[in-house]
Amino acid sequence: MVFILITVNVLVLFLLWGSLSALKRRRLLEDLPTSKTVGVFIGLVELKGTAESEAPLLGLLSEQPCVWYSWNVLEHWSKIVTETSHDKDGKLQTRTRTESGWTTIASGGESKPFYLQDDLGVIRINPEHAEIKSKTVFNRNCSMSDPLYYGKGPTNTIAHSTGKRSFTEQAILLHQTVYVVGQSRERLDCVAAEIAYDRSSPIFLISTLTEEKHRSYGLVMFWLLGLLAVFLPVVVGFIAQFNQVDFPDFFVLALGTGGCALLIWGIGWFWLIYNSLIGLKNRVKSAAANIDVELKRRHDLIPQLIGTVEGLQRHEHDLQETLVVLRSQIDVQSVAGGNTANGCMNRIVAIVENYPDIRANELFMKLQSYLVEAEQRIALARTYYNDMVETHNNRRERFPECLIAVLAGLRVVPRFEAENFERSAVKVNLVQQVSNQ
Numbered sequence: 001m002v003f004i005l006i007t008v009n010v011l012v013l014f015l016l017w018g019s020l021s022a023l024k025r026r027r028l029l030e031d032l033p034t035s036k037t038v039g040v041f042i043g044l045v046e047l048k049g050t051a052e053s054e055a056p057l058l059g060l061l062s063e064q065p066c067v068w069y070s071w072n073v074l075e076h077w078s079k080i081v082t083e084t085s086h087d088k089d090g091k092l093q094t095r096t097r098t099e100s101g102w103t104t105i106a107s108g109g110e111s112k113p114f115y116l117q118d119d120l121g122v123i124r125i126n127p128e129h130a131e132i133k134s135k136t137v138f139n140r141n142c143s144m145s146d147p148l149y150y151g152k153g154p155t156n157t158i159a160h161s162t163g164k165r166s167f168t169e170q171a172i173l174l175h176q177t178v179y180v181v182g183q184s185r186e187r188l189d190c191v192a193a194e195i196a197y198d199r200s201s202p203i204f205l206i207s208t209l210t211e212e213k214h215r216s217y218g219l220v221m222f223w224l225l226g227l228l229a230v231f232l233p234v235v236v237g238f239i240a241q242f243n244q245v246d247f248p249d250f251f252v253l254a255l256g257t258g259g260c261a262l263l264i265w266g267i268g269w270f271w272l273i274y275n276s277l278i279g280l281k282n283r284v285k286s287a288a289a290n291i292d293v294e295l296k297r298r299h300d301l302i303p304q305l306i307g308t309v310e311g312l313q314r315h316e317h318d319l320q321e322t323l324v325v326l327r328s329q330i331d332v333q334s335v336a337g338g339n340t341a342n343g344c345m346n347r348i349v350a351i352v353e354n355y356p357d358i359r360a361n362e363l364f365m366k367l368q369s370y371l372v373e374a375e376q377r378i379a380l381a382r383t384y385y386n387d388m389v390e391t392h393n394n395r396r397e398r399f400p401e402c403l404i405a406v407l408a409g410l411r412v413v414p415r416f417e418a419e420n421f422e423r424s425a426v427k428v429n430l431v432q433q434v435s436n437q
């Protein structure tokens with residue numbers, strides 16, 4: 001009975017660990033707002049979009065274009081086992097029974113970096129070492145007469161094989177909607193962000209399931225494993241008492257184990273909620289800092305771009321003025337000089353034709369795109385901040401978390417709102433002023 005009690009205690013600890021881990025994961029997914037690909041900041045982020053690739057993979061079994069796949073081949077076996085034992089009179093008894101099962105005989109898969117695309121852009125995802133949740137795209141059982149049996153499976157068979165195999169494949173198909181949570185970092189090959197494995201990150205998930213399903217699963221596992229940890233010792237104690245086990249105070253010890261499990265479960269819940277609120281408060285500050293980062297980027301980048309465009313515009317204006325003067329001089333000289341003036345005109349035309357294309361129109365269009373991108377990134381940063389603030393304030397006011405929020409020092413955080421003068425319509429006057437130089 002001591003062994004049973006120790007086993008129950010180990011199972012209780014394992015169940016409590018699983019319950020609290022599920023809660024921690026659920027809280028993390030709840031606290032992370034969904035980012036857009038162009039508004040991804042360095043750190044832990046959550047994204048939703050479609051899986052895209054210029055050179056997709058082909059699944060081994062399904063032969064469908066994908067960005068990740070994993071396949072598995074099982075072979076069925078069956079054998080007769082003979083057992084011998086002695087009865088109460090010491091006589092030898094023999095009986096036979098049939099055992100069967102499935103054994104993995106081959107497996108594999110392939111993955112490659114792909115792009116997650118949403119309505120604003122794309123971002124690179126490196127799935128190496130990621131926790132991948134995908135749907136089954138191929139599942140088929142076959143016998144030896146099927147071409148698939150040896151066509152995609154090993155040529156050798158296992159002992160006691162019944163000649164049946166099961167082929168399954170899971171994959172993230174091309175253009176399939178995926179849900180990604182992971183660490184964002186700067187790419188090594190270009191100035192852009194990517195989502196990749198980071199040892200310090202609490203989660204790196206790539207899933208074809210929705211966020212709601214992951215969060216619901218976490219809540220179910222929290223309650224299921226936690227209640228099982230609390231009531232398992234009690235049930236074992238009742239069974240022992242009903243069978244009148246000759247072990248003093250076994251039922252009391254079992255009830256004590258259940259009570260301790262409930263206490264540990266409650267303390268673990270409080271600890272996780274408190275740490276979650278502290279992390280949420282810090283993420284709100286980080287989100288506010290991200291707005292300043294984007295504002296600083298606009299402040300440093302846009303004036304330099306405007307200065308470059310203005311310089312090239314002035315250069316083009318000066319060149320056009322010079323050409324006008326030269327053409328006017330040629331018109332005067334053509335009257336007096338004849339063939340000599342025509343030769344000079346031909347040389348000027350040749351110079352103009354060989355001069356690089358320096359028209360400012362394209363530069364103005366590029367400047368406009370940079371301005372739009374800068375304002376879009378600022379808007380996304382402000383939206384991200386407001387999402388974090390909404391989650392923060394909801395946590396602070398929701399019972400029973402509001403009690404812990406007081407200890408964590410959470411206060412109401414105001415949303416980002418435009419000033420009154422910023423809400424009025426902007427008047428745009430397109431007036432081109434060219435100074436005579």
